Amino acid sequence: MGVRIIGIGSYVPENVVTNFDLEKFLDTSDEWIRTRTGIVERRIAPPEMATSDLATEAAKMALKDAGVTPEELDMIIVGTASPDMFYPATACLVQKNLGIKGKPCFDMEAACPGFIYGLEVARGLLHLPNYKKILVIGAENLTKFMDPEDRATYVLFGDGAGAAVLTMDDTPYGIITSHLGGDGNLGDLLYLPAGGSRMPASRETVEKRLHYTVMKGREVFKYAVLNMQKAALKVLEQAELKKEDITWLVPHQANVRIIDATREKLGLPPEKVYINIDKYGNTSAASIPIALTEMKQKGLLKKGDLVLTVSFGAGFTWGANIIRWG
Ligand code: ACO
Numbered sequence: 001m002g003v004r005i006i007g008i009g010s011y012v013p014e015n016v017v018t019n020f021d022l023e024k025f026l027d028t029s030d031e032w033i034r035t036r037t038g039i040v041e042r043r044i045a046p047p048e049m050a051t052s053d054l055a056t057e058a059a060k061m062a063l064k065d066a067g068v069t070p071e072e073l074d075m076i077i078v079g080t081a082s083p084d085m086f087y088p089a090t091a092c093l094v095q096k097n098l099g100i101k102g103k104p105c106f107d108m109e110a111a112c113p114g115f116i117y118g119l120e121v122a123r124g125l126l127h128l129p130n131y132k133k134i135l136v137i138g139a140e141n142l143t144k145f146m147d148p149e150d151r152a153t154y155v156l157f158g159d160g161a162g163a164a165v166l167t168m169d170d171t172p173y174g175i176i177t178s179h180l181g182g183d184g185n186l187g188d189l190l191y192l193p194a195g196g197s198r199m200p201a202s203r204e205t206v207e208k209r210l211h212y213t214v215m216k217g218r219e220v221f222k223y224a225v226l227n228m229q230k231a232a233l234k235v236l237e238q239a240e241l242k243k244e245d246i247t248w249l250v251p252h253q254a255n256v257r258i259i260d261a262t263r264e265k266l267g268l269p270p271e272k273v274y275i276n277i278d279k280y281g282n283t284s285a286a287s288i289p290i291a292l293t294e295m296k297q298k299g300l301l302k303k304g305d306l307v308l309t310v311s312f313g314a315g316f317t318w319g320a321n322i323i324r325w326g
Helices: 019-023 030-037 051-066 090-097 114-125 184-189 203-207 217-239 256-266 284-297
Strands: 002-011 016-018 041-043 075-079 105-108 133-140 160-169 174-182 248-251 306-313 317-324
Touching: 002 051, 002 114, 002 284, 016 019, 019 030, 030 256, 051 075, 051 090, 051 133, 051 160, 051 284, 075 090, 075 114, 090 105, 090 133, 105 114, 114 133, 114 160, 114 174, 114 284, 114 306, 114 317, 133 284, 160 284, 174 217, 184 217, 217 256, 217 306, 217 317, 248 256, 248 284, 256 306, 284 306
Parallel strands: 075 105, 075 133, 248 306
Antiparallel strands: 002 160, 002 174, 016 041, 133 160, 174 317, 306 317
């Protein structure tokens, strides 16, 4: 018996913002962004569109793909670092939008690896008798938490959501194993200072722009490379697989240079890595399910393919799954 993804879906807002658009109000250039990050454009949600709206659209697509009705779900988990609000959980709002009630729903804040963490939590819970079908969503509206006057962060992020329906069955397909990790000692390299209990929102926090993300990019880059490489190797070891066994590396899309370094460590050729950061920027917890959905739509994922997902984000947190697709 294994836990399998039986449906997948994604949603990105329609509004495309190119690097050239950013040049109009930031001291930056298409050339800088493209060469340092690989990003060409990103989707930015309009002011009235919150994370639950993106998540709901992705969820509907995943449910349709799975042939599962919302009523059949036993739980909704949303991995997000940019919830609609502190409470209720974005997962509760998604449940309401799907027109159901009574099911457990909660958010999981694990930053960029939120979807990978979500898959692992769902995998554990699906071994219990109470849960037969769980919806796991990675959804972010992080552009609202980036300072539009800070070129070092604003150019990097985009909005979007991806979702998967999971169940346990006796096919040979599904999540083989996962590796999760974290290190809170490095939390001050990437954080959102104000608005929580440490520094409640006030006129002063807004005037000092402390309601926006602070990131020491160069340091984060270093740890991202190190931990994505380590997580990918660890999960392979756990699965007792060799690097060459992997059909697809589907990494978190934070920076094409981080992706290249991870791929090189695994000794994989470029054609085994899925990259779409050029179109969406860093969509944090949404990046992996958006990539998987696109790959499925393009017919790139074949039954039996071995897919290695790996991610790293604020916390720091990191994680990787190995999935036998099907
Ligand atoms: N346009 C032009 N110049 C810029 C921009 C910009 N948008 N941003 C920064 N610069 C400048 C800097 O000010 C600096 O100038 P200086 O040398 O005069 O001081 C110069 O470019 C180089 O800056 P670096 O930070 O050294 O540039 P680097 O090559 O490291 O690239 C980047 C920066 C893209 C942010 C990179 O460090 C990175 O990708 N870091 C990781 C980010 C990440 O992965 N986050 C993941 C987690 S996200 C989450 O969990 C929510």
